[in-house]
Amino acid sequence: MTKLTATVQFVFVLMACCTHVVICSPSANYTDMLSLLDFKKGISLDPQQALRSWNVSTRFCSWEGAMCSVKNPGHVTSLNLTNQGLVGQISPSLGNLTFLKILVLSANSFSGEIPMSLGRLHRLQILSLTNNTLQGQIPALANCSNLTGLYLGWNQLTGQIPVNFPSRLQELELQANNLTGTIPASLANTTKLQRFSCAKNNIEGSIPNELANLLGLQALMVGLNKLSGQFPQAILNLSNLVSLSISFCNFSGVIPSSVGTSLPNLQLFEIGDNIFHGHIPSSLTNASELNDIDMSRNKFTGVVPSSIGRLSQLSWLNLEFNELQASNKQDWKFMDSLANCTELRIFSVQSNLLAGQVPNSVGNLSIQLQDLYMGINQLSGDFPSGIANLRNLIALSLLGNNFTSGLPEWLGTLNRLQRLLLFSNFFTGPIPSSFSNLSQLVDLYLDWNQLNGYMPPNLGKLQMLEVLSISSNNLHGSIPKEIFAIPTIAKISLSFNNLHGPLHADIGNAKQLIYLQISSNNLSRELPSSLGNCESLEHIDLSQNSFSGSIPASFGNISSIKMLNLSHNNLTGSIPASLGNLQILEDLDLSFNNLRGEVPTKGIFKNATAVLIDSNQGLCGGPLDLHLLACPIMHSDSSKHKLSVLLKVVIPLVIVLLLVVVISVFLFQRRKQKTKAISLPSFGREFPKISYGDLARATHGFATSYLIGQGRYGSVYQGKLFQDEKLVAIKVFKLGTRGAKKSFIAECNALRNVRHRNLVHILTACSSIDANGNDFKALIYEFMPRGDLHNLLYSIQDSEGPSYFIPLAQRLSILVDVSEALAYLHHNHQGTIIHSHVGDFGLARFKFDTATSFVDSSSTSSIALRGTIGYIAPECAADGQLSTATDVYSFGVILLEIFIRRSPTDDMFKDGMSIAKLAEINLPNNVLQIIDPQLLQELDHSEVDNGTQILQSVLSIGLCCTKTSPNERINMQEVAAKLHEIQEAYLRGN
Ligand SMILES: *[C@@H]1O[C@H](CO)[C@@H](O)[C@H](O)[C@H]1NC(C)=O
Ligand SMILES: *[C@@H]1O[C@H](CO)[C@@H](O)[C@H](O)[C@H]1NC(C)=O
Numbered sequence: 001m002t003k004l005t006a007t008v009q010f011v012f013v014l015m016a017c018c019t020h021v022v023i024c025s026p027s028a029n030y031t032d033m034l035s036l037l038d039f040k041k042g043i044s045l046d047p048q049q050a051l052r053s054w055n056v057s058t059r060f061c062s063w064e065g066a067m068c069s070v071k072n073p074g075h076v077t078s079l080n081l082t083n084q085g086l087v088g089q090i091s092p093s094l095g096n097l098t099f100l101k102i103l104v105l106s107a108n109s110f111s112g113e114i115p116m117s118l119g120r121l122h123r124l125q126i127l128s129l130t131n132n133t134l135q136g137q138i139p140a141l142a143n144c145s146n147l148t149g150l151y152l153g154w155n156q157l158t159g160q161i162p163v164n165f166p167s168r169l170q171e172l173e174l175q176a177n178n179l180t181g182t183i184p185a186s187l188a189n190t191t192k193l194q195r196f197s198c199a200k201n202n203i204e205g206s207i208p209n210e211l212a213n214l215l216g217l218q219a220l221m222v223g224l225n226k227l228s229g230q231f232p233q234a235i236l237n238l239s240n241l242v243s244l245s246i247s248f249c250n251f252s253g254v255i256p257s258s259v260g261t262s263l264p265n266l267q268l269f270e271i272g273d274n275i276f277h278g279h280i281p282s283s284l285t286n287a288s289e290l291n292d293i294d295m296s297r298n299k300f301t302g303v304v305p306s307s308i309g310r311l312s313q314l315s316w317l318n319l320e321f322n323e324l325q326a327s328n329k330q331d332w333k334f335m336d337s338l339a340n341c342t343e344l345r346i347f348s349v350q351s352n353l354l355a356g357q358v359p360n361s362v363g364n365l366s367i368q369l370q371d372l373y374m375g376i377n378q379l380s381g382d383f384p385s386g387i388a389n390l391r392n393l394i395a396l397s398l399l400g401n402n403f404t405s406g407l408p409e410w411l412g413t414l415n416r417l418q419r420l421l422l423f424s425n426f427f428t429g430p431i432p433s434s435f436s437n438l439s440q441l442v443d444l445y446l447d448w449n450q451l452n453g454y455m456p457p458n459l460g461k462l463q464m465l466e467v468l469s470i471s472s473n474n475l476h477g478s479i480p481k482e483i484f485a486i487p488t489i490a491k492i493s494l495s496f497n498n499l500h501g502p503l504h505a506d507i508g509n510a511k512q513l514i515y516l517q518i519s520s521n522n523l524s525r526e527l528p529s530s531l532g533n534c535e536s537l538e539h540i541d542l543s544q545n546s547f548s549g550s551i552p553a554s555f556g557n558i559s560s561i562k563m564l565n566l567s568h569n570n571l572t573g574s575i576p577a578s579l580g581n582l583q584i585l586e587d588l589d590l591s592f593n594n595l596r597g598e599v600p601t602k603g604i605f606k607n608a609t610a611v612l613i614d615s616n617q618g619l620c621g622g623p624l625d626l627h628l629l630a631c632p633i634m635h636s637d638s639s640k641h642k643l644s645v646l647l648k649v650v651i652p653l654v655i656v657l658l659l660v661v662v663i664s665v666f667l668f669q670r671r672k673q674k675t676k677a678i679s680l681p682s683f684g685r686e687f688p689k690i691s692y693g694d695l696a697r698a699t700h701g702f703a704t705s706y707l708i709g710q711g712r713y714g715s716v717y718q719g720k721l722f723q724d725e726k727l728v729a730i731k732v733f734k735l736g737t738r739g740a741k742k743s744f745i746a747e748c749n750a751l752r753n754v755r756h757r758n759l760v761h762i763l764t765a766c767s768s769i770d771a772n773g774n775d776f777k778a779l780i781y782e783f784m785p786r787g788d789l790h791n792l793l794y795s796i797q798d799s800e801g802p803s804y805f806i807p808l809a810q811r812l813s814i815l816v817d818v819s820e821a822l823a824y825l826h827h828n829h830q831g832t833i834i835h836s837h838v839g840d841f842g843l844a845r846f847k848f849d850t851a852t853s854f855v856d857s858s859s860t861s862s863i864a865l866r867g868t869i870g871y872i873a874p875e876c877a878a879d880g881q882l883s884t885a886t887d888v889y890s891f892g893v894i895l896l897e898i899f900i901r902r903s904p905t906d907d908m909f910k911d912g913m914s915i916a917k918l919a920e921i922n923l924p925n926n927v928l929q930i931i932d933p934q935l936l937q938e939l940d941h942s943e944v945d946n947g948t949q950i951l952q953s954v955l956s957i958g959l960c961c962t963k964t965s966p967n968e969r970i971n972m973q974e975v976a977a978k979l980h981e982i983q984e985a986y987l988r989g990n
Contacts, residue, residue: 050084130152149169156177175199179202197222205227207246211232260286285305357384358374369390375397411435451475465486478502484504708729729780733777809986
């Protein structure tokens with residue numbers, strides 16, 4: 001039956017073609033058209049309707065992506081369908097396009113094998129299938145004798161690199177596949193080769209000596225493989241080489257001393273993460289155009305060549321994790337010499353054997369220097385005073401040395417610092433009060449020193465601080481409450497000091513706090529019940545203090561808590577039953593207190609190995625495994641528990657994740673210079689170094705199975721990056737796309753400068769060179785747990801019983817949070833103008849709809865496009881105008897959706913009807929007819945007397961946001977203010 005239909009269709013198509021061809025162009029040969037139609041049949045999904053024009057009523061030479069020969073008008077010479085979101089298989093019929101010179105299907109989702117028939121296309125010059133999910137082997141293309149460019153990177157190709165390539169080949173890119181075997185010696189026959197990359201595969205063996213013939217080779221990128229052996233001698237013959245990357249392999253031995261004289265044109269020299277030893281050859285400084293040297297993570301010994309300053313273009317010098325020495329003035333000469341490298345931006349000698357005082361010439365380093373890593377050496381003496389000159393430092397690491405002085409006041413003048421890593425030294429004296437001027441500071445690590453004095457309350461001025469870590473010092477006085485008001489503070493670690501006094505109730509304001517470690521001090525008095533407001537807390541350690549009173553029942557509200565240690569205090573009273581509600585708590589220590597009464601039986605208490613309660617006098621009952629005596633019989637009221645289960649519906653802030661993506665194009669132009677990785681060398685779990693290689697590993701070479709979304713400017717992967725295996729989301733920018741670089745810089749700056757508790761945290765950025773020598777930029781975010789607002793919103797009935805829904809109060813509070821964050825972005829942030837980006841908003845929006853969170857991989861499907869359409873402002877849909885008003889519009893739609901519980905892409909919204917229109921027609925009098933029936937039920941059963949008014953007011957804000965004309969819409973600040981008022985009115989009425 002289907003077969004018959006297909007045949008009939010085919011005949012019809014054929015007839016249509018014939019008619020067409022006969023009428024328009026009697027001489028043409030329609031083999032090419034049929035081949036194209038066959039190719040189209042292989043495409044199962046065309047979300048952007050790229051092939052809309054591909055039908056027989058138009059000449060196939062004018063079909064999107066196709067071009068015909070002028071001389072032979074019936075023949076296709078070029079088929080270019082890059083980045084069209086196409087899903088499907090590549091039809092072998094393309095092999096019939098005998099005149100084809102250019103075939104570009106890159107950046108789509110083609111799967112299956114590369115058809116062997118392409119090997120017949122002897123006119124083919126360029127074949128690019130980069131960035132798909134193609135599998136199988138690389139077909140034999142030796143007969144494509146005109147092929148100059150073959151690009152197959154970023155697929156899932158397996159098998160070996162073919163032995164024969166066409167002799168005219170100039171560029172061969174095979175990176176980021178699953179290729180095995182060795183680099184064939186016969187590659188040397190492609191004597192015209194200029195670029196070769198097979199980086200990020202599983203290639204073994206050595207680099208064949210024969211490659212020494214490739215005299216035109218400019219880029220050799222073979223890192224991230226299992227290549228081994230000595231430094232390849234063949235390379236020394238390649239005098240035209242500009243980029244060489246053999247990082248992340250198993251090469252060993254020494255670097256030939258002539259490397260710099262043999263390769264005078266080198267700009268990029270990456271040999272990091274191998275097992276090389278011996279000295280850094282001083283000839284390297286003859287390659288005078290070098291701007292990027294990465295020799296990190298090898299076993300290099302000796303001194304850094306004192307001629308290094310001859311490399312006047314040097315911008316990135318990474319020598320960390322080696323065994324380089326410096327113990328006298330002569331050894332340290334490299335530092336004096338580096339003063340000539342006026343472009344130097346990133347410099348790391350972290351984790352080597354540098355000893356003694358840091359020469360003052362450190363202060364003559366480039367004023368452009370952003371990152372200076374000298375940690376984990378044997379440095380001693382005073383804090384290096386030269387550093388005071390390096391006004392543009394963003395990151396400074398001196399950790400793990402033997403410095404003994406006090407911390408200089410002038411540190412407060414380095415006001416671009418974002419990371420200051422001074423832990424594990426012998427620094428003495430107080431924390432300089434000038435630190436309060438470090439307004440960009442994100443990470444402050446001062447642990448394991450001998451600092452004393454009070455904690456300056458003005459640390460509270462560090463409005464971007466995320467990590468405040470000063471454990472294991474001699475601080476005394478109390479913990480200043482000001483630090484709890486820092487809007488970004490995520491981690492406070494002050495254990496092992498002499499702090500005393502109470503834990504101030506203001507800690508309840510630190511809603512974004514994740515980690516609180518203040519054990520082993522002399523803190524006393526009652527635990528503030530406001531701590532229960534810190535809903536982001538995952539780790540609380542208050543042990544080894546003198547806290548008294550009972551454990552606040554509000555601790556049962558900290559639903560993200562995983563670890564809670566209250567041991568070794570003077571706590572009394574009973575264990576609140578609410579602790580049994582903490583679903584992901586896995587470690588609870590209440591031992592060594594004076595607790596009494598019945599031990600709860602639910603949640604973590606069922607797991608005897610996860611709970612420590614010994615050395616309390618009067619505990620009884622609890623699960624049998626705890627081996628406690630039974631409690632004296634009393635009446636208990638268990639009916640209360642039921643409600644709390646319902647209330648415990650936690651709405652992850654995924655909704656505001658979208659804001660990250662909303663922050664987009666800043667009108668912001670940055671200097672052209674390349675910034676290299678703003679990365680931290682790794683030294684323990686708290687300071688992950690993020691290099692290109694780390695990201696590649698985390699995502700198994702950016703494998704498609706790790707891809708969770710694609711937007712116009714980038715792809716988002718998930719991966720496990722750090723030692724603690726925390727999931728992160730990695731947004732890799734497509735730098736080829738116009739605007740992507742700007743978007744990266746904008747997003748980077750936005751996220752670096754914008755801190756708000758409702759915005760997702762950016763962990764770090766990576767700006768580097770990929771395995772192929774191209775610019776590479778990525779941002780690394782926290783991976784937000786599964787977004788299920790959508791699920792909650794639309795799951796009607798829970799089979800267990802009462803419907804599972806989001807109460808009015810919670811819906812209001814979500815909207816208040818989001819509106820605050822947006823208002824902050826639009827108005828409070830140092831006059832920066834923020835525009836939303838439609839495409840990304842659409843992607844972000846889909847976080848509601850999927851289990852993949854962050855962004856959705858189905859965003860290339862037509863469903864996703866529909867999703868986007870419902871949320872974007874009309875002026876945007878029409879001509880792509882972007883403004884803060886478009887954000888307001890999208891916010892308005894989300895608001896309406898949350899209260900009406902009807903997707904803006906619902907079938908009823910067509911022919912001019914929209915969710916905004918629906919609200920407009922029914923407001924104010926008929927509001928109850930469009931509102932989510934679940935909310936009506938809630939209002940019926942509650943004591944709220946102003947329910948209808950509340951709903952009218954909320955929806956009318958939605959209307960003000962979704963006015964057709966951008967000028968008529970209200971701004972986010974007003975929205976936030978109004979929503980606040982409504983929320984308060986609601987709470988009063990309740
Ligand atoms: C069309 O061209 C192809 C190759 O160019 C050839 O094999 C085929 O016979 C031609 N068909 C017609 C109908 O001329
Ligand atoms: C293919 O099309 C893209 C976008 O239109 C263009 O940037 C690219 O240069 C084309 N490639 C070739 C080889 O023509």
